[in-house]
Structures are given as structure tokens and as C-alpha cells.
Amino acid sequence: MTALVEGRGLVKRYTGASGQATVALTGVDIDLHEGQITLLIGPSGCGKTTLLNMIAGFEQPSAGTLTVKGEAVRGPDPRRGVIFQDPNLFPWLTVWENVMFGPEVRGEDRRTAEARATELLRMVKLWDFRNHRPYQLSGGMRHRTAIIRTLANDPELLLADEPFTGLDEHTRRRLQGDFLTLVQRTRKTVVFVTHNIEEALFLADRLVVMSPSPGRIKQIIDLDLPRPRDILSDAFNHWRARLYNLITPDVVEEETA
Amino acid sequence: MPPEAVGQSAPGLSAQPARPSWPARIVGAIDPLAFVLPLGILVAWTGMYVFEVMPRVLLPSPWDVLRTIGEWINPDWARGRPAYFTGTWLNDALGSAYRALVGFVIGAAAAVALGVWVGWSRTAERFFDPTVQLLRPMPRTALLPFAIIFFGLTNASALFLVIYGVFLQVYVQVVTGVKLVGRDWKRAAAMLGASPRQVLWRVVLPGALPHIFGGLRLGVAYAWTLMILAEMFAVSGGFGYILWRGYEFMRMDIVLGGMLMLGIFGFLSDRVIVLIGRRKLAWAQDMAGNRL
Numbered sequence: 250m251t252a253l254v255e256g257r258g259l260v261k262r263y264t265g266a267s268g269q270a271t272v273a274l275t276g277v278d279i280d281l282h283e284g285q286i287t288l289l290i291g292p293s294g295c296g297k298t299t300l301l302n303m304i305a306g307f308e309q310p311s312a313g314t315l316t317v318k319g320e321a322v323r324g325p326d327p328r329r330g331v332i333f334q335d336p337n338l339f340p341w342l343t344v345w346e347n348v349m350f351g352p353e354v355r356g357e358d359r360r361t362a363e364a365r366a367t368e369l370l371r372m373v374k375l376w377d378f379r380n381h382r383p384y385q386l387s388g389g390m391r392h393r394t395a396i397i398r399t400l401a402n403d404p405e406l407l408l409a410d411e412p413f414t415g416l417d418e419h420t421r422r423r424l425q426g427d428f429l430t431l432v433q434r435t436r437k438t439v440v441f442v443t444h445n446i447e448e449a450l451f452l453a454d455r456l457v458v459m460s461p462s463p464g465r466i467k468q469i470i471d472l473d474l475p476r477p478r479d480i481l482s483d484a485f486n487h488w489r490a491r492l493y494n495l496i497t498p499d500v501v502e503e504e505t506a
Numbered sequence: 507m508p509p510e511a512v513g514q515s516a517p518g519l520s521a522q523p524a525r526p527s528w529p530a531r532i533v534g535a536i537d538p539l540a541f542v543l544p545l546g547i548l549v550a551w552t553g554m555y556v557f558e559v560m561p562r563v564l565l566p567s568p569w570d571v572l573r574t575i576g577e578w579i580n581p582d583w584a585r586g587r588p589a590y591f592t593g594t595w596l597n598d599a600l601g602s603a604y605r606a607l608v609g610f611v612i613g614a615a616a617a618v619a620l621g622v623w624v625g626w627s628r629t630a631e632r633f634f635d636p637t638v639q640l641l642r643p644m645p646r647t648a649l650l651p652f653a654i655i656f657f658g659l660t661n662a663s664a665l666f667l668v669i670y671g672v673f674l675q676v677y678v679q680v681v682t683g684v685k686l687v688g689r690d691w692k693r694a695a696a697m698l699g700a701s702p703r704q705v706l707w708r709v710v711l712p713g714a715l716p717h718i719f720g721g722l723r724l725g726v727a728y729a730w731t732l733m734i735l736a737e738m739f740a741v742s743g744g745f746g747y748i749l750w751r752g753y754e755f756m757r758m759d760i761v762l763g764g765m766l767m768l769g770i771f772g773f774l775s776d777r778v779i780v781l782i783g784r785r786k787l788a789w790a791q792d793m794a795g796n797r798l
């Protein structure tokens with residue numbers, strides 16, 4: 250199987266205004282296969298967003314190569330949709346206009362796009378709020394708007410940076426289910442960042458566990474749990490414990506450092 | 507898909523509550539607190555007149571000034587003494603408003619166009635910005651002799667001065683606004699498929715609007731200032747002309763009447779910009795949790 254995205258020896262160094270350098274990421278080799286859901290999990294500051302930004306084309310790697318379908322990533326592309334860690338909506342547009350932004354700038358057929366936007370808005374229960382502007386919404390509603398703004402653009406590759414963080418448990422569960430259904434139906438390739446072990450185990454085909462200072466990949470796990478996954482099953486609980494033990498030392502180290 | 511979902515904008519806009527008629531809205535918008543300070547000044551002025559703190563030739567009474575304004579507006583209200591300014595008010599007002607507002611619109615439009623370009627493109631910045639920054643510290647009033655020599659004692663001199671001054675005032679704000687538009691908005695737009703041109707029109711311009719609005723407010727006040735200067739020396743007509751003649755004839759009632767008119771017109775034009783800003787920047791006000 251050839252990979253859709255191939256990263257080899259990726260390094261990202263940031264130089265601050267005062268000249269001090271931070272190594273955000275080092276020695277990262279990563280393959281993303283078509284139709285697979287890859288979960289990035291690791292403590293705060295280990296470079297998850299940085300990796301996503303490079304795949305999105307927002308930032309260039311300081312060293313290493315990064316290709317999509319064999320071509321080097323040069324800049325952002327609508328085929329690679331990003332759900333940002335902050336909702337990052339356009340505050341001067343309404344919910345509806347935000348969601349239609351992508352289809353409009355790409356000149357997509359209006360009817361198709363509106364049908365998809367309508368379906369998505371109903372899915373996240375924001376249809377009644379379509380004429381509100383972002384700052385008239387709750388934080389969770391803004392998050393949901395941001396999620397469907399990206400989905401309404403129907404990207405091949407979806408880069409989701411903690412999209413469900415800040416939502417209540419019930420909404421989160423429901424959206425995880427809806428998200429999975431949608432992604433499987435439209436056969437999207439997904440990179441999904443989370444801090445939540447259960448979310449990772451529920452969604453992942455593949456788990457990339459990262460560790461901090463400097464950010465790097467600690468372990469890659471192909472998760473063979475059968476779907477649909479039951480979060481209360483023994484197999485799930487077994488993985489829950491395993492992943493917890495894998496991540497905790499880094500978190501503790503980070504906190505005492 | 508529901509049929510109502512097809513349309514230019516989001517379908518099924520819920521009915522807005524009926525807005526009150528505009529006279530009712532204006533009365534409703536009047537804030538009593540705003541009148542305290544002006545009334546205080548009026549009382550102090552009257553007191554100074556009554557107790558002759560200054561010679562009455564230098565400080566006429568408020569009602570004297572009001573009468574003079576009356577004569578200015580309508581010669582039939584004149585108190586018999588023939589004067590050069592009676593009945594010219596309408597012409598003066600139209601002339602001054604024309605010079606100030608046409609100059610403002612042209613200057614501001616040019617500032618927005620060039621400012622957006624300079625804020626957006628590093629090459630444009632390198633080409634234009636040093637020259638603009640060189641001109642900026644030069645007092646704009648110093649350009650009047652130059653304008654008169656170039657355009658003569660005409661409207662063109664006044665317009666030139668106003669356009670030039672407004673341009674410099676607004677330009678700086680536009681460049682700042684464009685440069686400070688958040689990187690994440692631009693990234694979001696690019697990731698959704700917007701071309702650089704679309705990012706500029708759909709993200710950078712609206713994102714810079716709060717700063718541009720601030721620039722327009724500074725600019726419109728400046729337009730009146732420079733218009734007055736031009737009228738004092740280069741144009742025979744308008745509030746500035748009347749004001750200066752009043753000074754030359756030692757008619758302080760005329761000077762004060764002219765100043766009052768300028769204040770009122772400047773205030774009204776500023777209000778128009780604020781009202782537009784309140785509408786166009788509803789989002790920024792939501793964001794700040796504050797009203798302009």
C-alpha cells in the first residue's frame with residue numbers, strides 16, 4: 250500500500266524574536282494511508298499541532314521531506330482540510346456564511362454545497378443558529394461550526410486538531426459517532442489529535458504516540474480492535490490501560506520538569 | 507434537503523422585530539449626560555459676558571451670536587445694518603460641505619486602495635511607503651502656498667489640500683489594520699481554497715475594517731480642518747472665509763457663529779461615519795462586548 254502522505258526525518262525548529270531556538274519536532278517519520286484514521290496523542294507541547302501545520306502546508310519543515318501523493322507540500326490546499334485547535338471562524342460572517350466560505354471560493358456548484366451544508370448543520374444541531382455570528386454562540390457551538398466549515402469543503406485529507414475538546418461528554422460521544430460514520434462513508438483519510446485516551450481508542454486505525462522535549466514519535470500502534478467499538482468491552486479496557494501507561498510517564502515528567 | 511435551503515443567503519431568516527420610526531430612534535438615542543458639559547460651557551460663557559470678564563467686543567453674548575447666525579441664514583432677519591455675509595449661509599454651507607466631503611471621500615478612497623496594497627505586498631511597501639513616510643512629518647498646512655501657486659485661488663486648491671491631508675491620515679491606519687489581520691484567519695481561508703486575491707477581499711479587508719474605521723474618523727475631522735484653512739486664504743466663500751472676514755472686521759459674533767457651524771457640521775459628518783461603523787462592525791462589537 251502506498252502512502253498518501255509521507256514524512257521522512259522531519260524536523261521543525263522555531264527561532265524566537267530574541268534568537269533562542271525551540272526544537273518543536275525532531276526525527277519524525279510518518280506515513281498516512283488512504284482511508285485510514287491516524288490518531289496523534291501525547292502531552293501538551295510535544296509538537297502535534299506543529300506536525301499538522303506542516304502537513305497542511307502552513308509551515309515548512311526545517312529538515313526532512315514531506316510529500317502528498319509523491320509531491321512536496323508547498324502550501325495550503327483545499328484537498329487538505331484543517332480543523333484548528335481554536336475554532337478560528339471568520340467573526341464577520343454568520344454560521345451559514347462561514348460554512349459556505351469554502352464551497353464559494355472554490356466555485357463549487359451551489360445546490361450541492363448548500364445541500365451538504367444543510368445536512369451538516371442539522372447533524373451538529375446548529376441549523377437554528379445559521380444566521381448567528383460566531384460571537385453570539387457558545388464556545389462549544391463555535392467548535393461545532395468550525396468542524397463543519399471544514400467538512401463542508403469535503404477534503405480528501407482531514408487534519409483535525411482536538412476538534413471535540415471543550416464539548417460536553419454527551420455531545421462529544423455523539424459527534425465522535427457522527428464523525429466516524431461520515432468519514433467512513435466519504436472515505437476520508439484523517440489525522441486526528443487528541444488528549445483523550447478513550448477518544449483515541451474509539452476512532453483510531455492507527456495510534457501515533459508522541460513524547461515531548463524535543464517532540465518526537467515514541468511508538469506507532471496499529472489498532473486491531475474490531476468495529477463498531479464498545480468502550481465498555483474488555484478488549485477496549487485492556488487498551489485503555491496500556492495506552493495510559495504509555496503516556497503517563499511523559500506527562501509526569503513534563504509536569505515535574 | 508428542504509426547498510427553502512436554496513438561495514443567495516442563509517434561508518429562513520427569522521423576522522426581525524419591527525424597528526421604531528427614525529424620529530423615535532433619534533429621540534431615543536439622545537443621551538442627557540452628553541448635554542451637561544456643553545450647557546456648563548454656555549453658562550460660563552454667559553457669566554463671562556454678564557460680568558464683562560472680557561470686553562464685550564471680544565466676547566459677545568450667546569444670543570448675539572445666535573442673532574448673527576440668523577442674519578447669516580436669512581437676510582430678512584437682519585437688523586437693518588447691511589453686512590457682507592447676510593443670507594449667504596446656504597451657499598457657504600454647501601461650498602464648505604462640498605470641499606470637505608468630496609475631498610474626504612477621494613482622499614479616503616485613495617488611502618484605502620494604496621494602504622491595502624502596501625499592507626499586503628512587501629514590494630508595494632518598499633516602493634511607496636518610504637515616500638509617504640517622508641511626506642507625513644511635513645505639516646500638511648505647509649502645502650497651502652504650494653497649492654495656491656499650482657491651482658490658483660480656486661476650489662481645486664482647497665480640494666487638493668483636503669485630499670492630501672485626509673489621505674495621509676487614513677493611510678497609516680489602513681496599513682496597520684491590514685498588517686495586523688490574524689495569520690490564522692488567512693490560513694483558514696487558504697486551507698478552504700481561497701486564492702490570494704480572495705483572501706485579500708474576503709478576509710484581510712473585513713479583518714482590517716476596525717482600524718480602517720478609526721482612520722476614517724480621524725480623516726473626516728481632518729477634512730474640515732484643512733478645508734477651513736484653504737477657505738481662509740484660497741477660496742472666497744464657505745465657513746472658513748466668513749470666519750476669517752469676521753476676524754478682519756473684528757466681528758467676534760461672526761467668528762463664533764462660524765466656529766459653531768463648523769462644530770455642528772463636523773459633528774454630523776462624524777456621526778454618519780459612526781453610524782455606518784456600528785452597522786458594518788457589528789461583529790467586532792460582539793467580539794469586544796462593547797458598542798462603538
Ligand SMILES: Nc1ncnc2c1ncn2[C@@H]1O[C@H](COP(=O)(O)OP(=O)(O)OP(=O)(O)O)[C@@H](O)[C@H]1O
Pocket residue numbers: 263264265271272273292293294295296297298299300334464
Ligand atoms: N510559532 C511558534 N514559535 C515558536 N515556538 C513555537 C511556535 N509554535 C509552537 N512552538 C513550540 O513548539 C512546541 C510544540 O508546539 P505544538 O503547538 O506543536 O504543541 P502541541 O503538541 O500541539 O501541544 P498542545 O497539546 O498543547 O496543543 C512547543 O514547545 C511550542 O512552544
Ligand SMILES: [Mg+2]
Pocket residue numbers: 297298299334410
Ligand atoms: Mg496543539
